[in-house]
Amino acid sequence: MSGEFEGRVALVAGGARGVGAACALALAESGADVALLDAPAGLATPAYPVAGAAELEASAAAVRATGRSALPIACDVRDRAAVRTAIERTGPIDLVVLAAGLRTPVALGEMSDTQWDETVDTTLNGGFNVLRELIPAMIDGDGGRIVLVLGDEGRRGAPLLSHQAAAAWGAIGLAKSVAVETADAGIAVNVVCTTELDTPAFDTPASWAQAARADGAGAEDAAHALRVRHPRSEAFVPLERVVETVLFLLGRPGEAMTGSVVDISNGLSALNSV
Amino acid sequence: MGMLDEQVAFITGGARGQGRSHALALAREGADIAICDIAAPIASVPYPLADADDLAETKRQVEELGRRCFATVADVRSTAEVEAAVAGAVAELGHLDIVLANAGICGFGPFAEISDEMWDDMIGTDLTGVFKTLRATVPHLVERGSGRIVATSSMGGKMGNPNLAHYVAAKWGVIGLVKTLALEVADKGVTVNAVCPATVDTEMVHNDALYGLFAPDLENPTKADVEPRYTAMNPVPEPWTPVEEISAAILYLVSPAARMVSGTTLDVCMGASARMP
Numbered sequence: 001m002s003g004e005f006e007g008r009v010a011l012v013a014g015g016a017r018g019v020g021a022a023c024a025l026a027l028a029e030s031g032a033d034v035a036l037l038d039a040p041a042g043l044a045t046p047a048y049p050v051a052g053a054a055e056l057e058a059s060a061a062a063v064r065a066t067g068r069s070a071l072p073i074a075c076d077v078r079d080r081a082a083v084r085t086a087i088e089r090t091g092p093i094d095l096v097v098l099a100a101g102l103r104t105p106v107a108l109g110e111m112s113d114t115q116w117d118e119t120v121d122t123t124l125n126g127g128f129n130v131l132r133e134l135i136p137a138m139i140d141g142d143g144g145r146i147v148l149v150l151g152d153e154g155r156r157g158a159p160l161l162s163h164q165a166a167a168a169w170g171a172i173g174l175a176k177s178v179a180v181e182t183a184d185a186g187i188a189v190n191v192v193c194t195t196e197l198d199t200p201a202f203d204t205p206a207s208w209a210q211a212a213r214a215d216g217a218g219a220e221d222a223a224h225a226l227r228v229r230h231p232r233s234e235a236f237v238p239l240e241r242v243v244e245t246v247l248f249l250l251g252r253p254g255e256a257m258t259g260s261v262v263d264i265s266n267g268l269s270a271l272n273s274v
Numbered sequence: 275m276g277m278l279d280e281q282v283a284f285i286t287g288g289a290r291g292q293g294r295s296h297a298l299a300l301a302r303e304g305a306d307i308a309i310c311d312i313a314a315p316i317a318s319v320p321y322p323l324a325d326a327d328d329l330a331e332t333k334r335q336v337e338e339l340g341r342r343c344f345a346t347v348a349d350v351r352s353t354a355e356v357e358a359a360v361a362g363a364v365a366e367l368g369h370l371d372i373v374l375a376n377a378g379i380c381g382f383g384p385f386a387e388i389s390d391e392m393w394d395d396m397i398g399t400d401l402t403g404v405f406k407t408l409r410a411t412v413p414h415l416v417e418r419g420s421g422r423i424v425a426t427s428s429m430g431g432k433m434g435n436p437n438l439a440h441y442v443a444a445k446w447g448v449i450g451l452v453k454t455l456a457l458e459v460a461d462k463g464v465t466v467n468a469v470c471p472a473t474v475d476t477e478m479v480h481n482d483a484l485y486g487l488f489a490p491d492l493e494n495p496t497k498a499d500v501e502p503r504y505t506a507m508n509p510v511p512e513p514w515t516p517v518e519e520i521s522a523a524i525l526y527l528v529s530p531a532a533r534m535v536s537g538t539t540l541d542v543c544m545g546a547s548a549r550m551p
Contacts, residue, residue: 080390108405108455109412113353116405120397124443128393136386157453157537165450166401169431173446176434181385259434 143186276304
């Protein structure tokens with residue numbers, strides 16, 4: 001099978017489930033070999049089960065089923081030594097998708113150090129940790145394509161998600177700075193921001209209450225509130241739309257496009273001032 | 275009669291620079307002032323930070339204006355130190371009305387050469403330090419049903435800047451944090467905003483390390499060497515923004531005139547925002 005990404009090697013952080021797993025599979029279907037980083041260790045704050053070794057292996061099996069090779073690595077992006085070791089195993093990478101993230105809603109005044117740290121360390125510091133290991137070889141080699149997948153919390157304020165908003169806004173600043181620094185090196189760094197996804201991270205009473213802006217809200221209350229909030233009257237962004245956009249940004253059209261943010265928001269971005 | 279009579283302001287990074295200027299500006303309007311500062315060096319920061327003498331000097335100048343001043347050493351990276359500083363301020367001055375999360379550091383390096391220590395000190399101070407300051411103070415404002423919070427971001431919080439990835443990431447993060455807290459306390463009488471200065475005329479930028487950032491082609495660039503380069507960056511042809519201009523923006527955001535202004539950013543940037551979408 002030939003595809004747009006034939007002969008390329010991709011790395012997907014957060015590749016065991018959700019957007020990461022869907023991107024990994026789509027990349028493989030387009031010809032790329034894929035390294036998958038996931039199965040974080042020791043996270044105390046998520047109220048949902050984070051992806052473990054079995055899910056990581058299942059995502060790798062889906063990649064292999066396309067005929068491409070997969071390298072699943074249990075790696076918490078917060079752990080710099082583990083990230084370094086992982087990237088020593090993968091070798092040079094052409095395409096990067098950073099999709100690791102948490103969702104642990106809590107009011108700022110009640111947020112623990114651990115809640116702040118786990119979210120900021122995963123989304124912001126985790127992105128830094130991975131990119132710092134990969135960028136030098138990309139600069140010395142043939143360049144590369146990098147896409148950060150972040151929440152819409154990176155585009156506005158999101159009550160009860162101040163850690164996630166701070167981390168996502170910070171990650172956009174990081175992406176834009178790296179984009180400027182590497183613009184002459186054949187590297188493109190872009191960001192996709194999505195509104196709510198129907199994934200396990202959203203499937204908690206705290207996330208329902210956050211989305212519905214009401215304590216004790218259920219899943220349907222949350223979905224209703226999301227339909228009301230979004231101009232397209234849809235609660236969730238389909239994973240397929242995110243995957244298509246990530247693959248677009250990883251492809252050749254990315255050559256003249258770096259430092260950009262693409263919103264997939266069921267129309268919410270139409271309400272942005274810029 | 276001052277605009278801020280009877281009010282108490284808590285200011286991080288108050289030993290010198292913008293923090294001192296804000297302390298004096300608010301004191302002139304009648305506010306009592308609590309300041310904290312790390313008052314010590316951070317190894318990864320390539321210029322001298324404020325010291326205990328600077329902290330004492332701000333306190334002296336506030337008191338010279340006839341206002342009370344509580345000054346203490348606190349590293350905003352430390353939950354315990356921030357909470358102790360806030361508790362001390364409330365014990366000494368009675369309550370809090372205004373919070374200025376101003377403490378910040380700068381440093382630079384090509385992205386792949388940013389060390390763990392540089393990254394952690396920067397995110398810890400310029401982003402997590404703002405979080406810890408707001409977390410420790412916001413209950414005091416909510417309890418009173420009124421309050422003003424201003425965090426110091428930067429024009430670096432609105433664009434990419436080469437060789438400042440850690441600083442830029444932190445300053446973008448501050449804006450996301452501010453917008454979120456603004457929504458959380460919108461019905462509590464508390465406003466939360468950010469001020470985004472361009473390069474301000476303080477010790478943070480007047481040092482060999484930062485001069486080198488803007489004149490990498492010169493071996494030992496001086497202030498005179500870099501001045502025209504800074505000027506060239508700004509539509510308003512000035513090299514550096516005076517601290518008083520940032521304090522004026524802060525005074526507006528804490529004034530009665532700004533009671534309907536929350537979740538926004540105020541650029542004080544010599545026209546640079548006119549070039550942005």
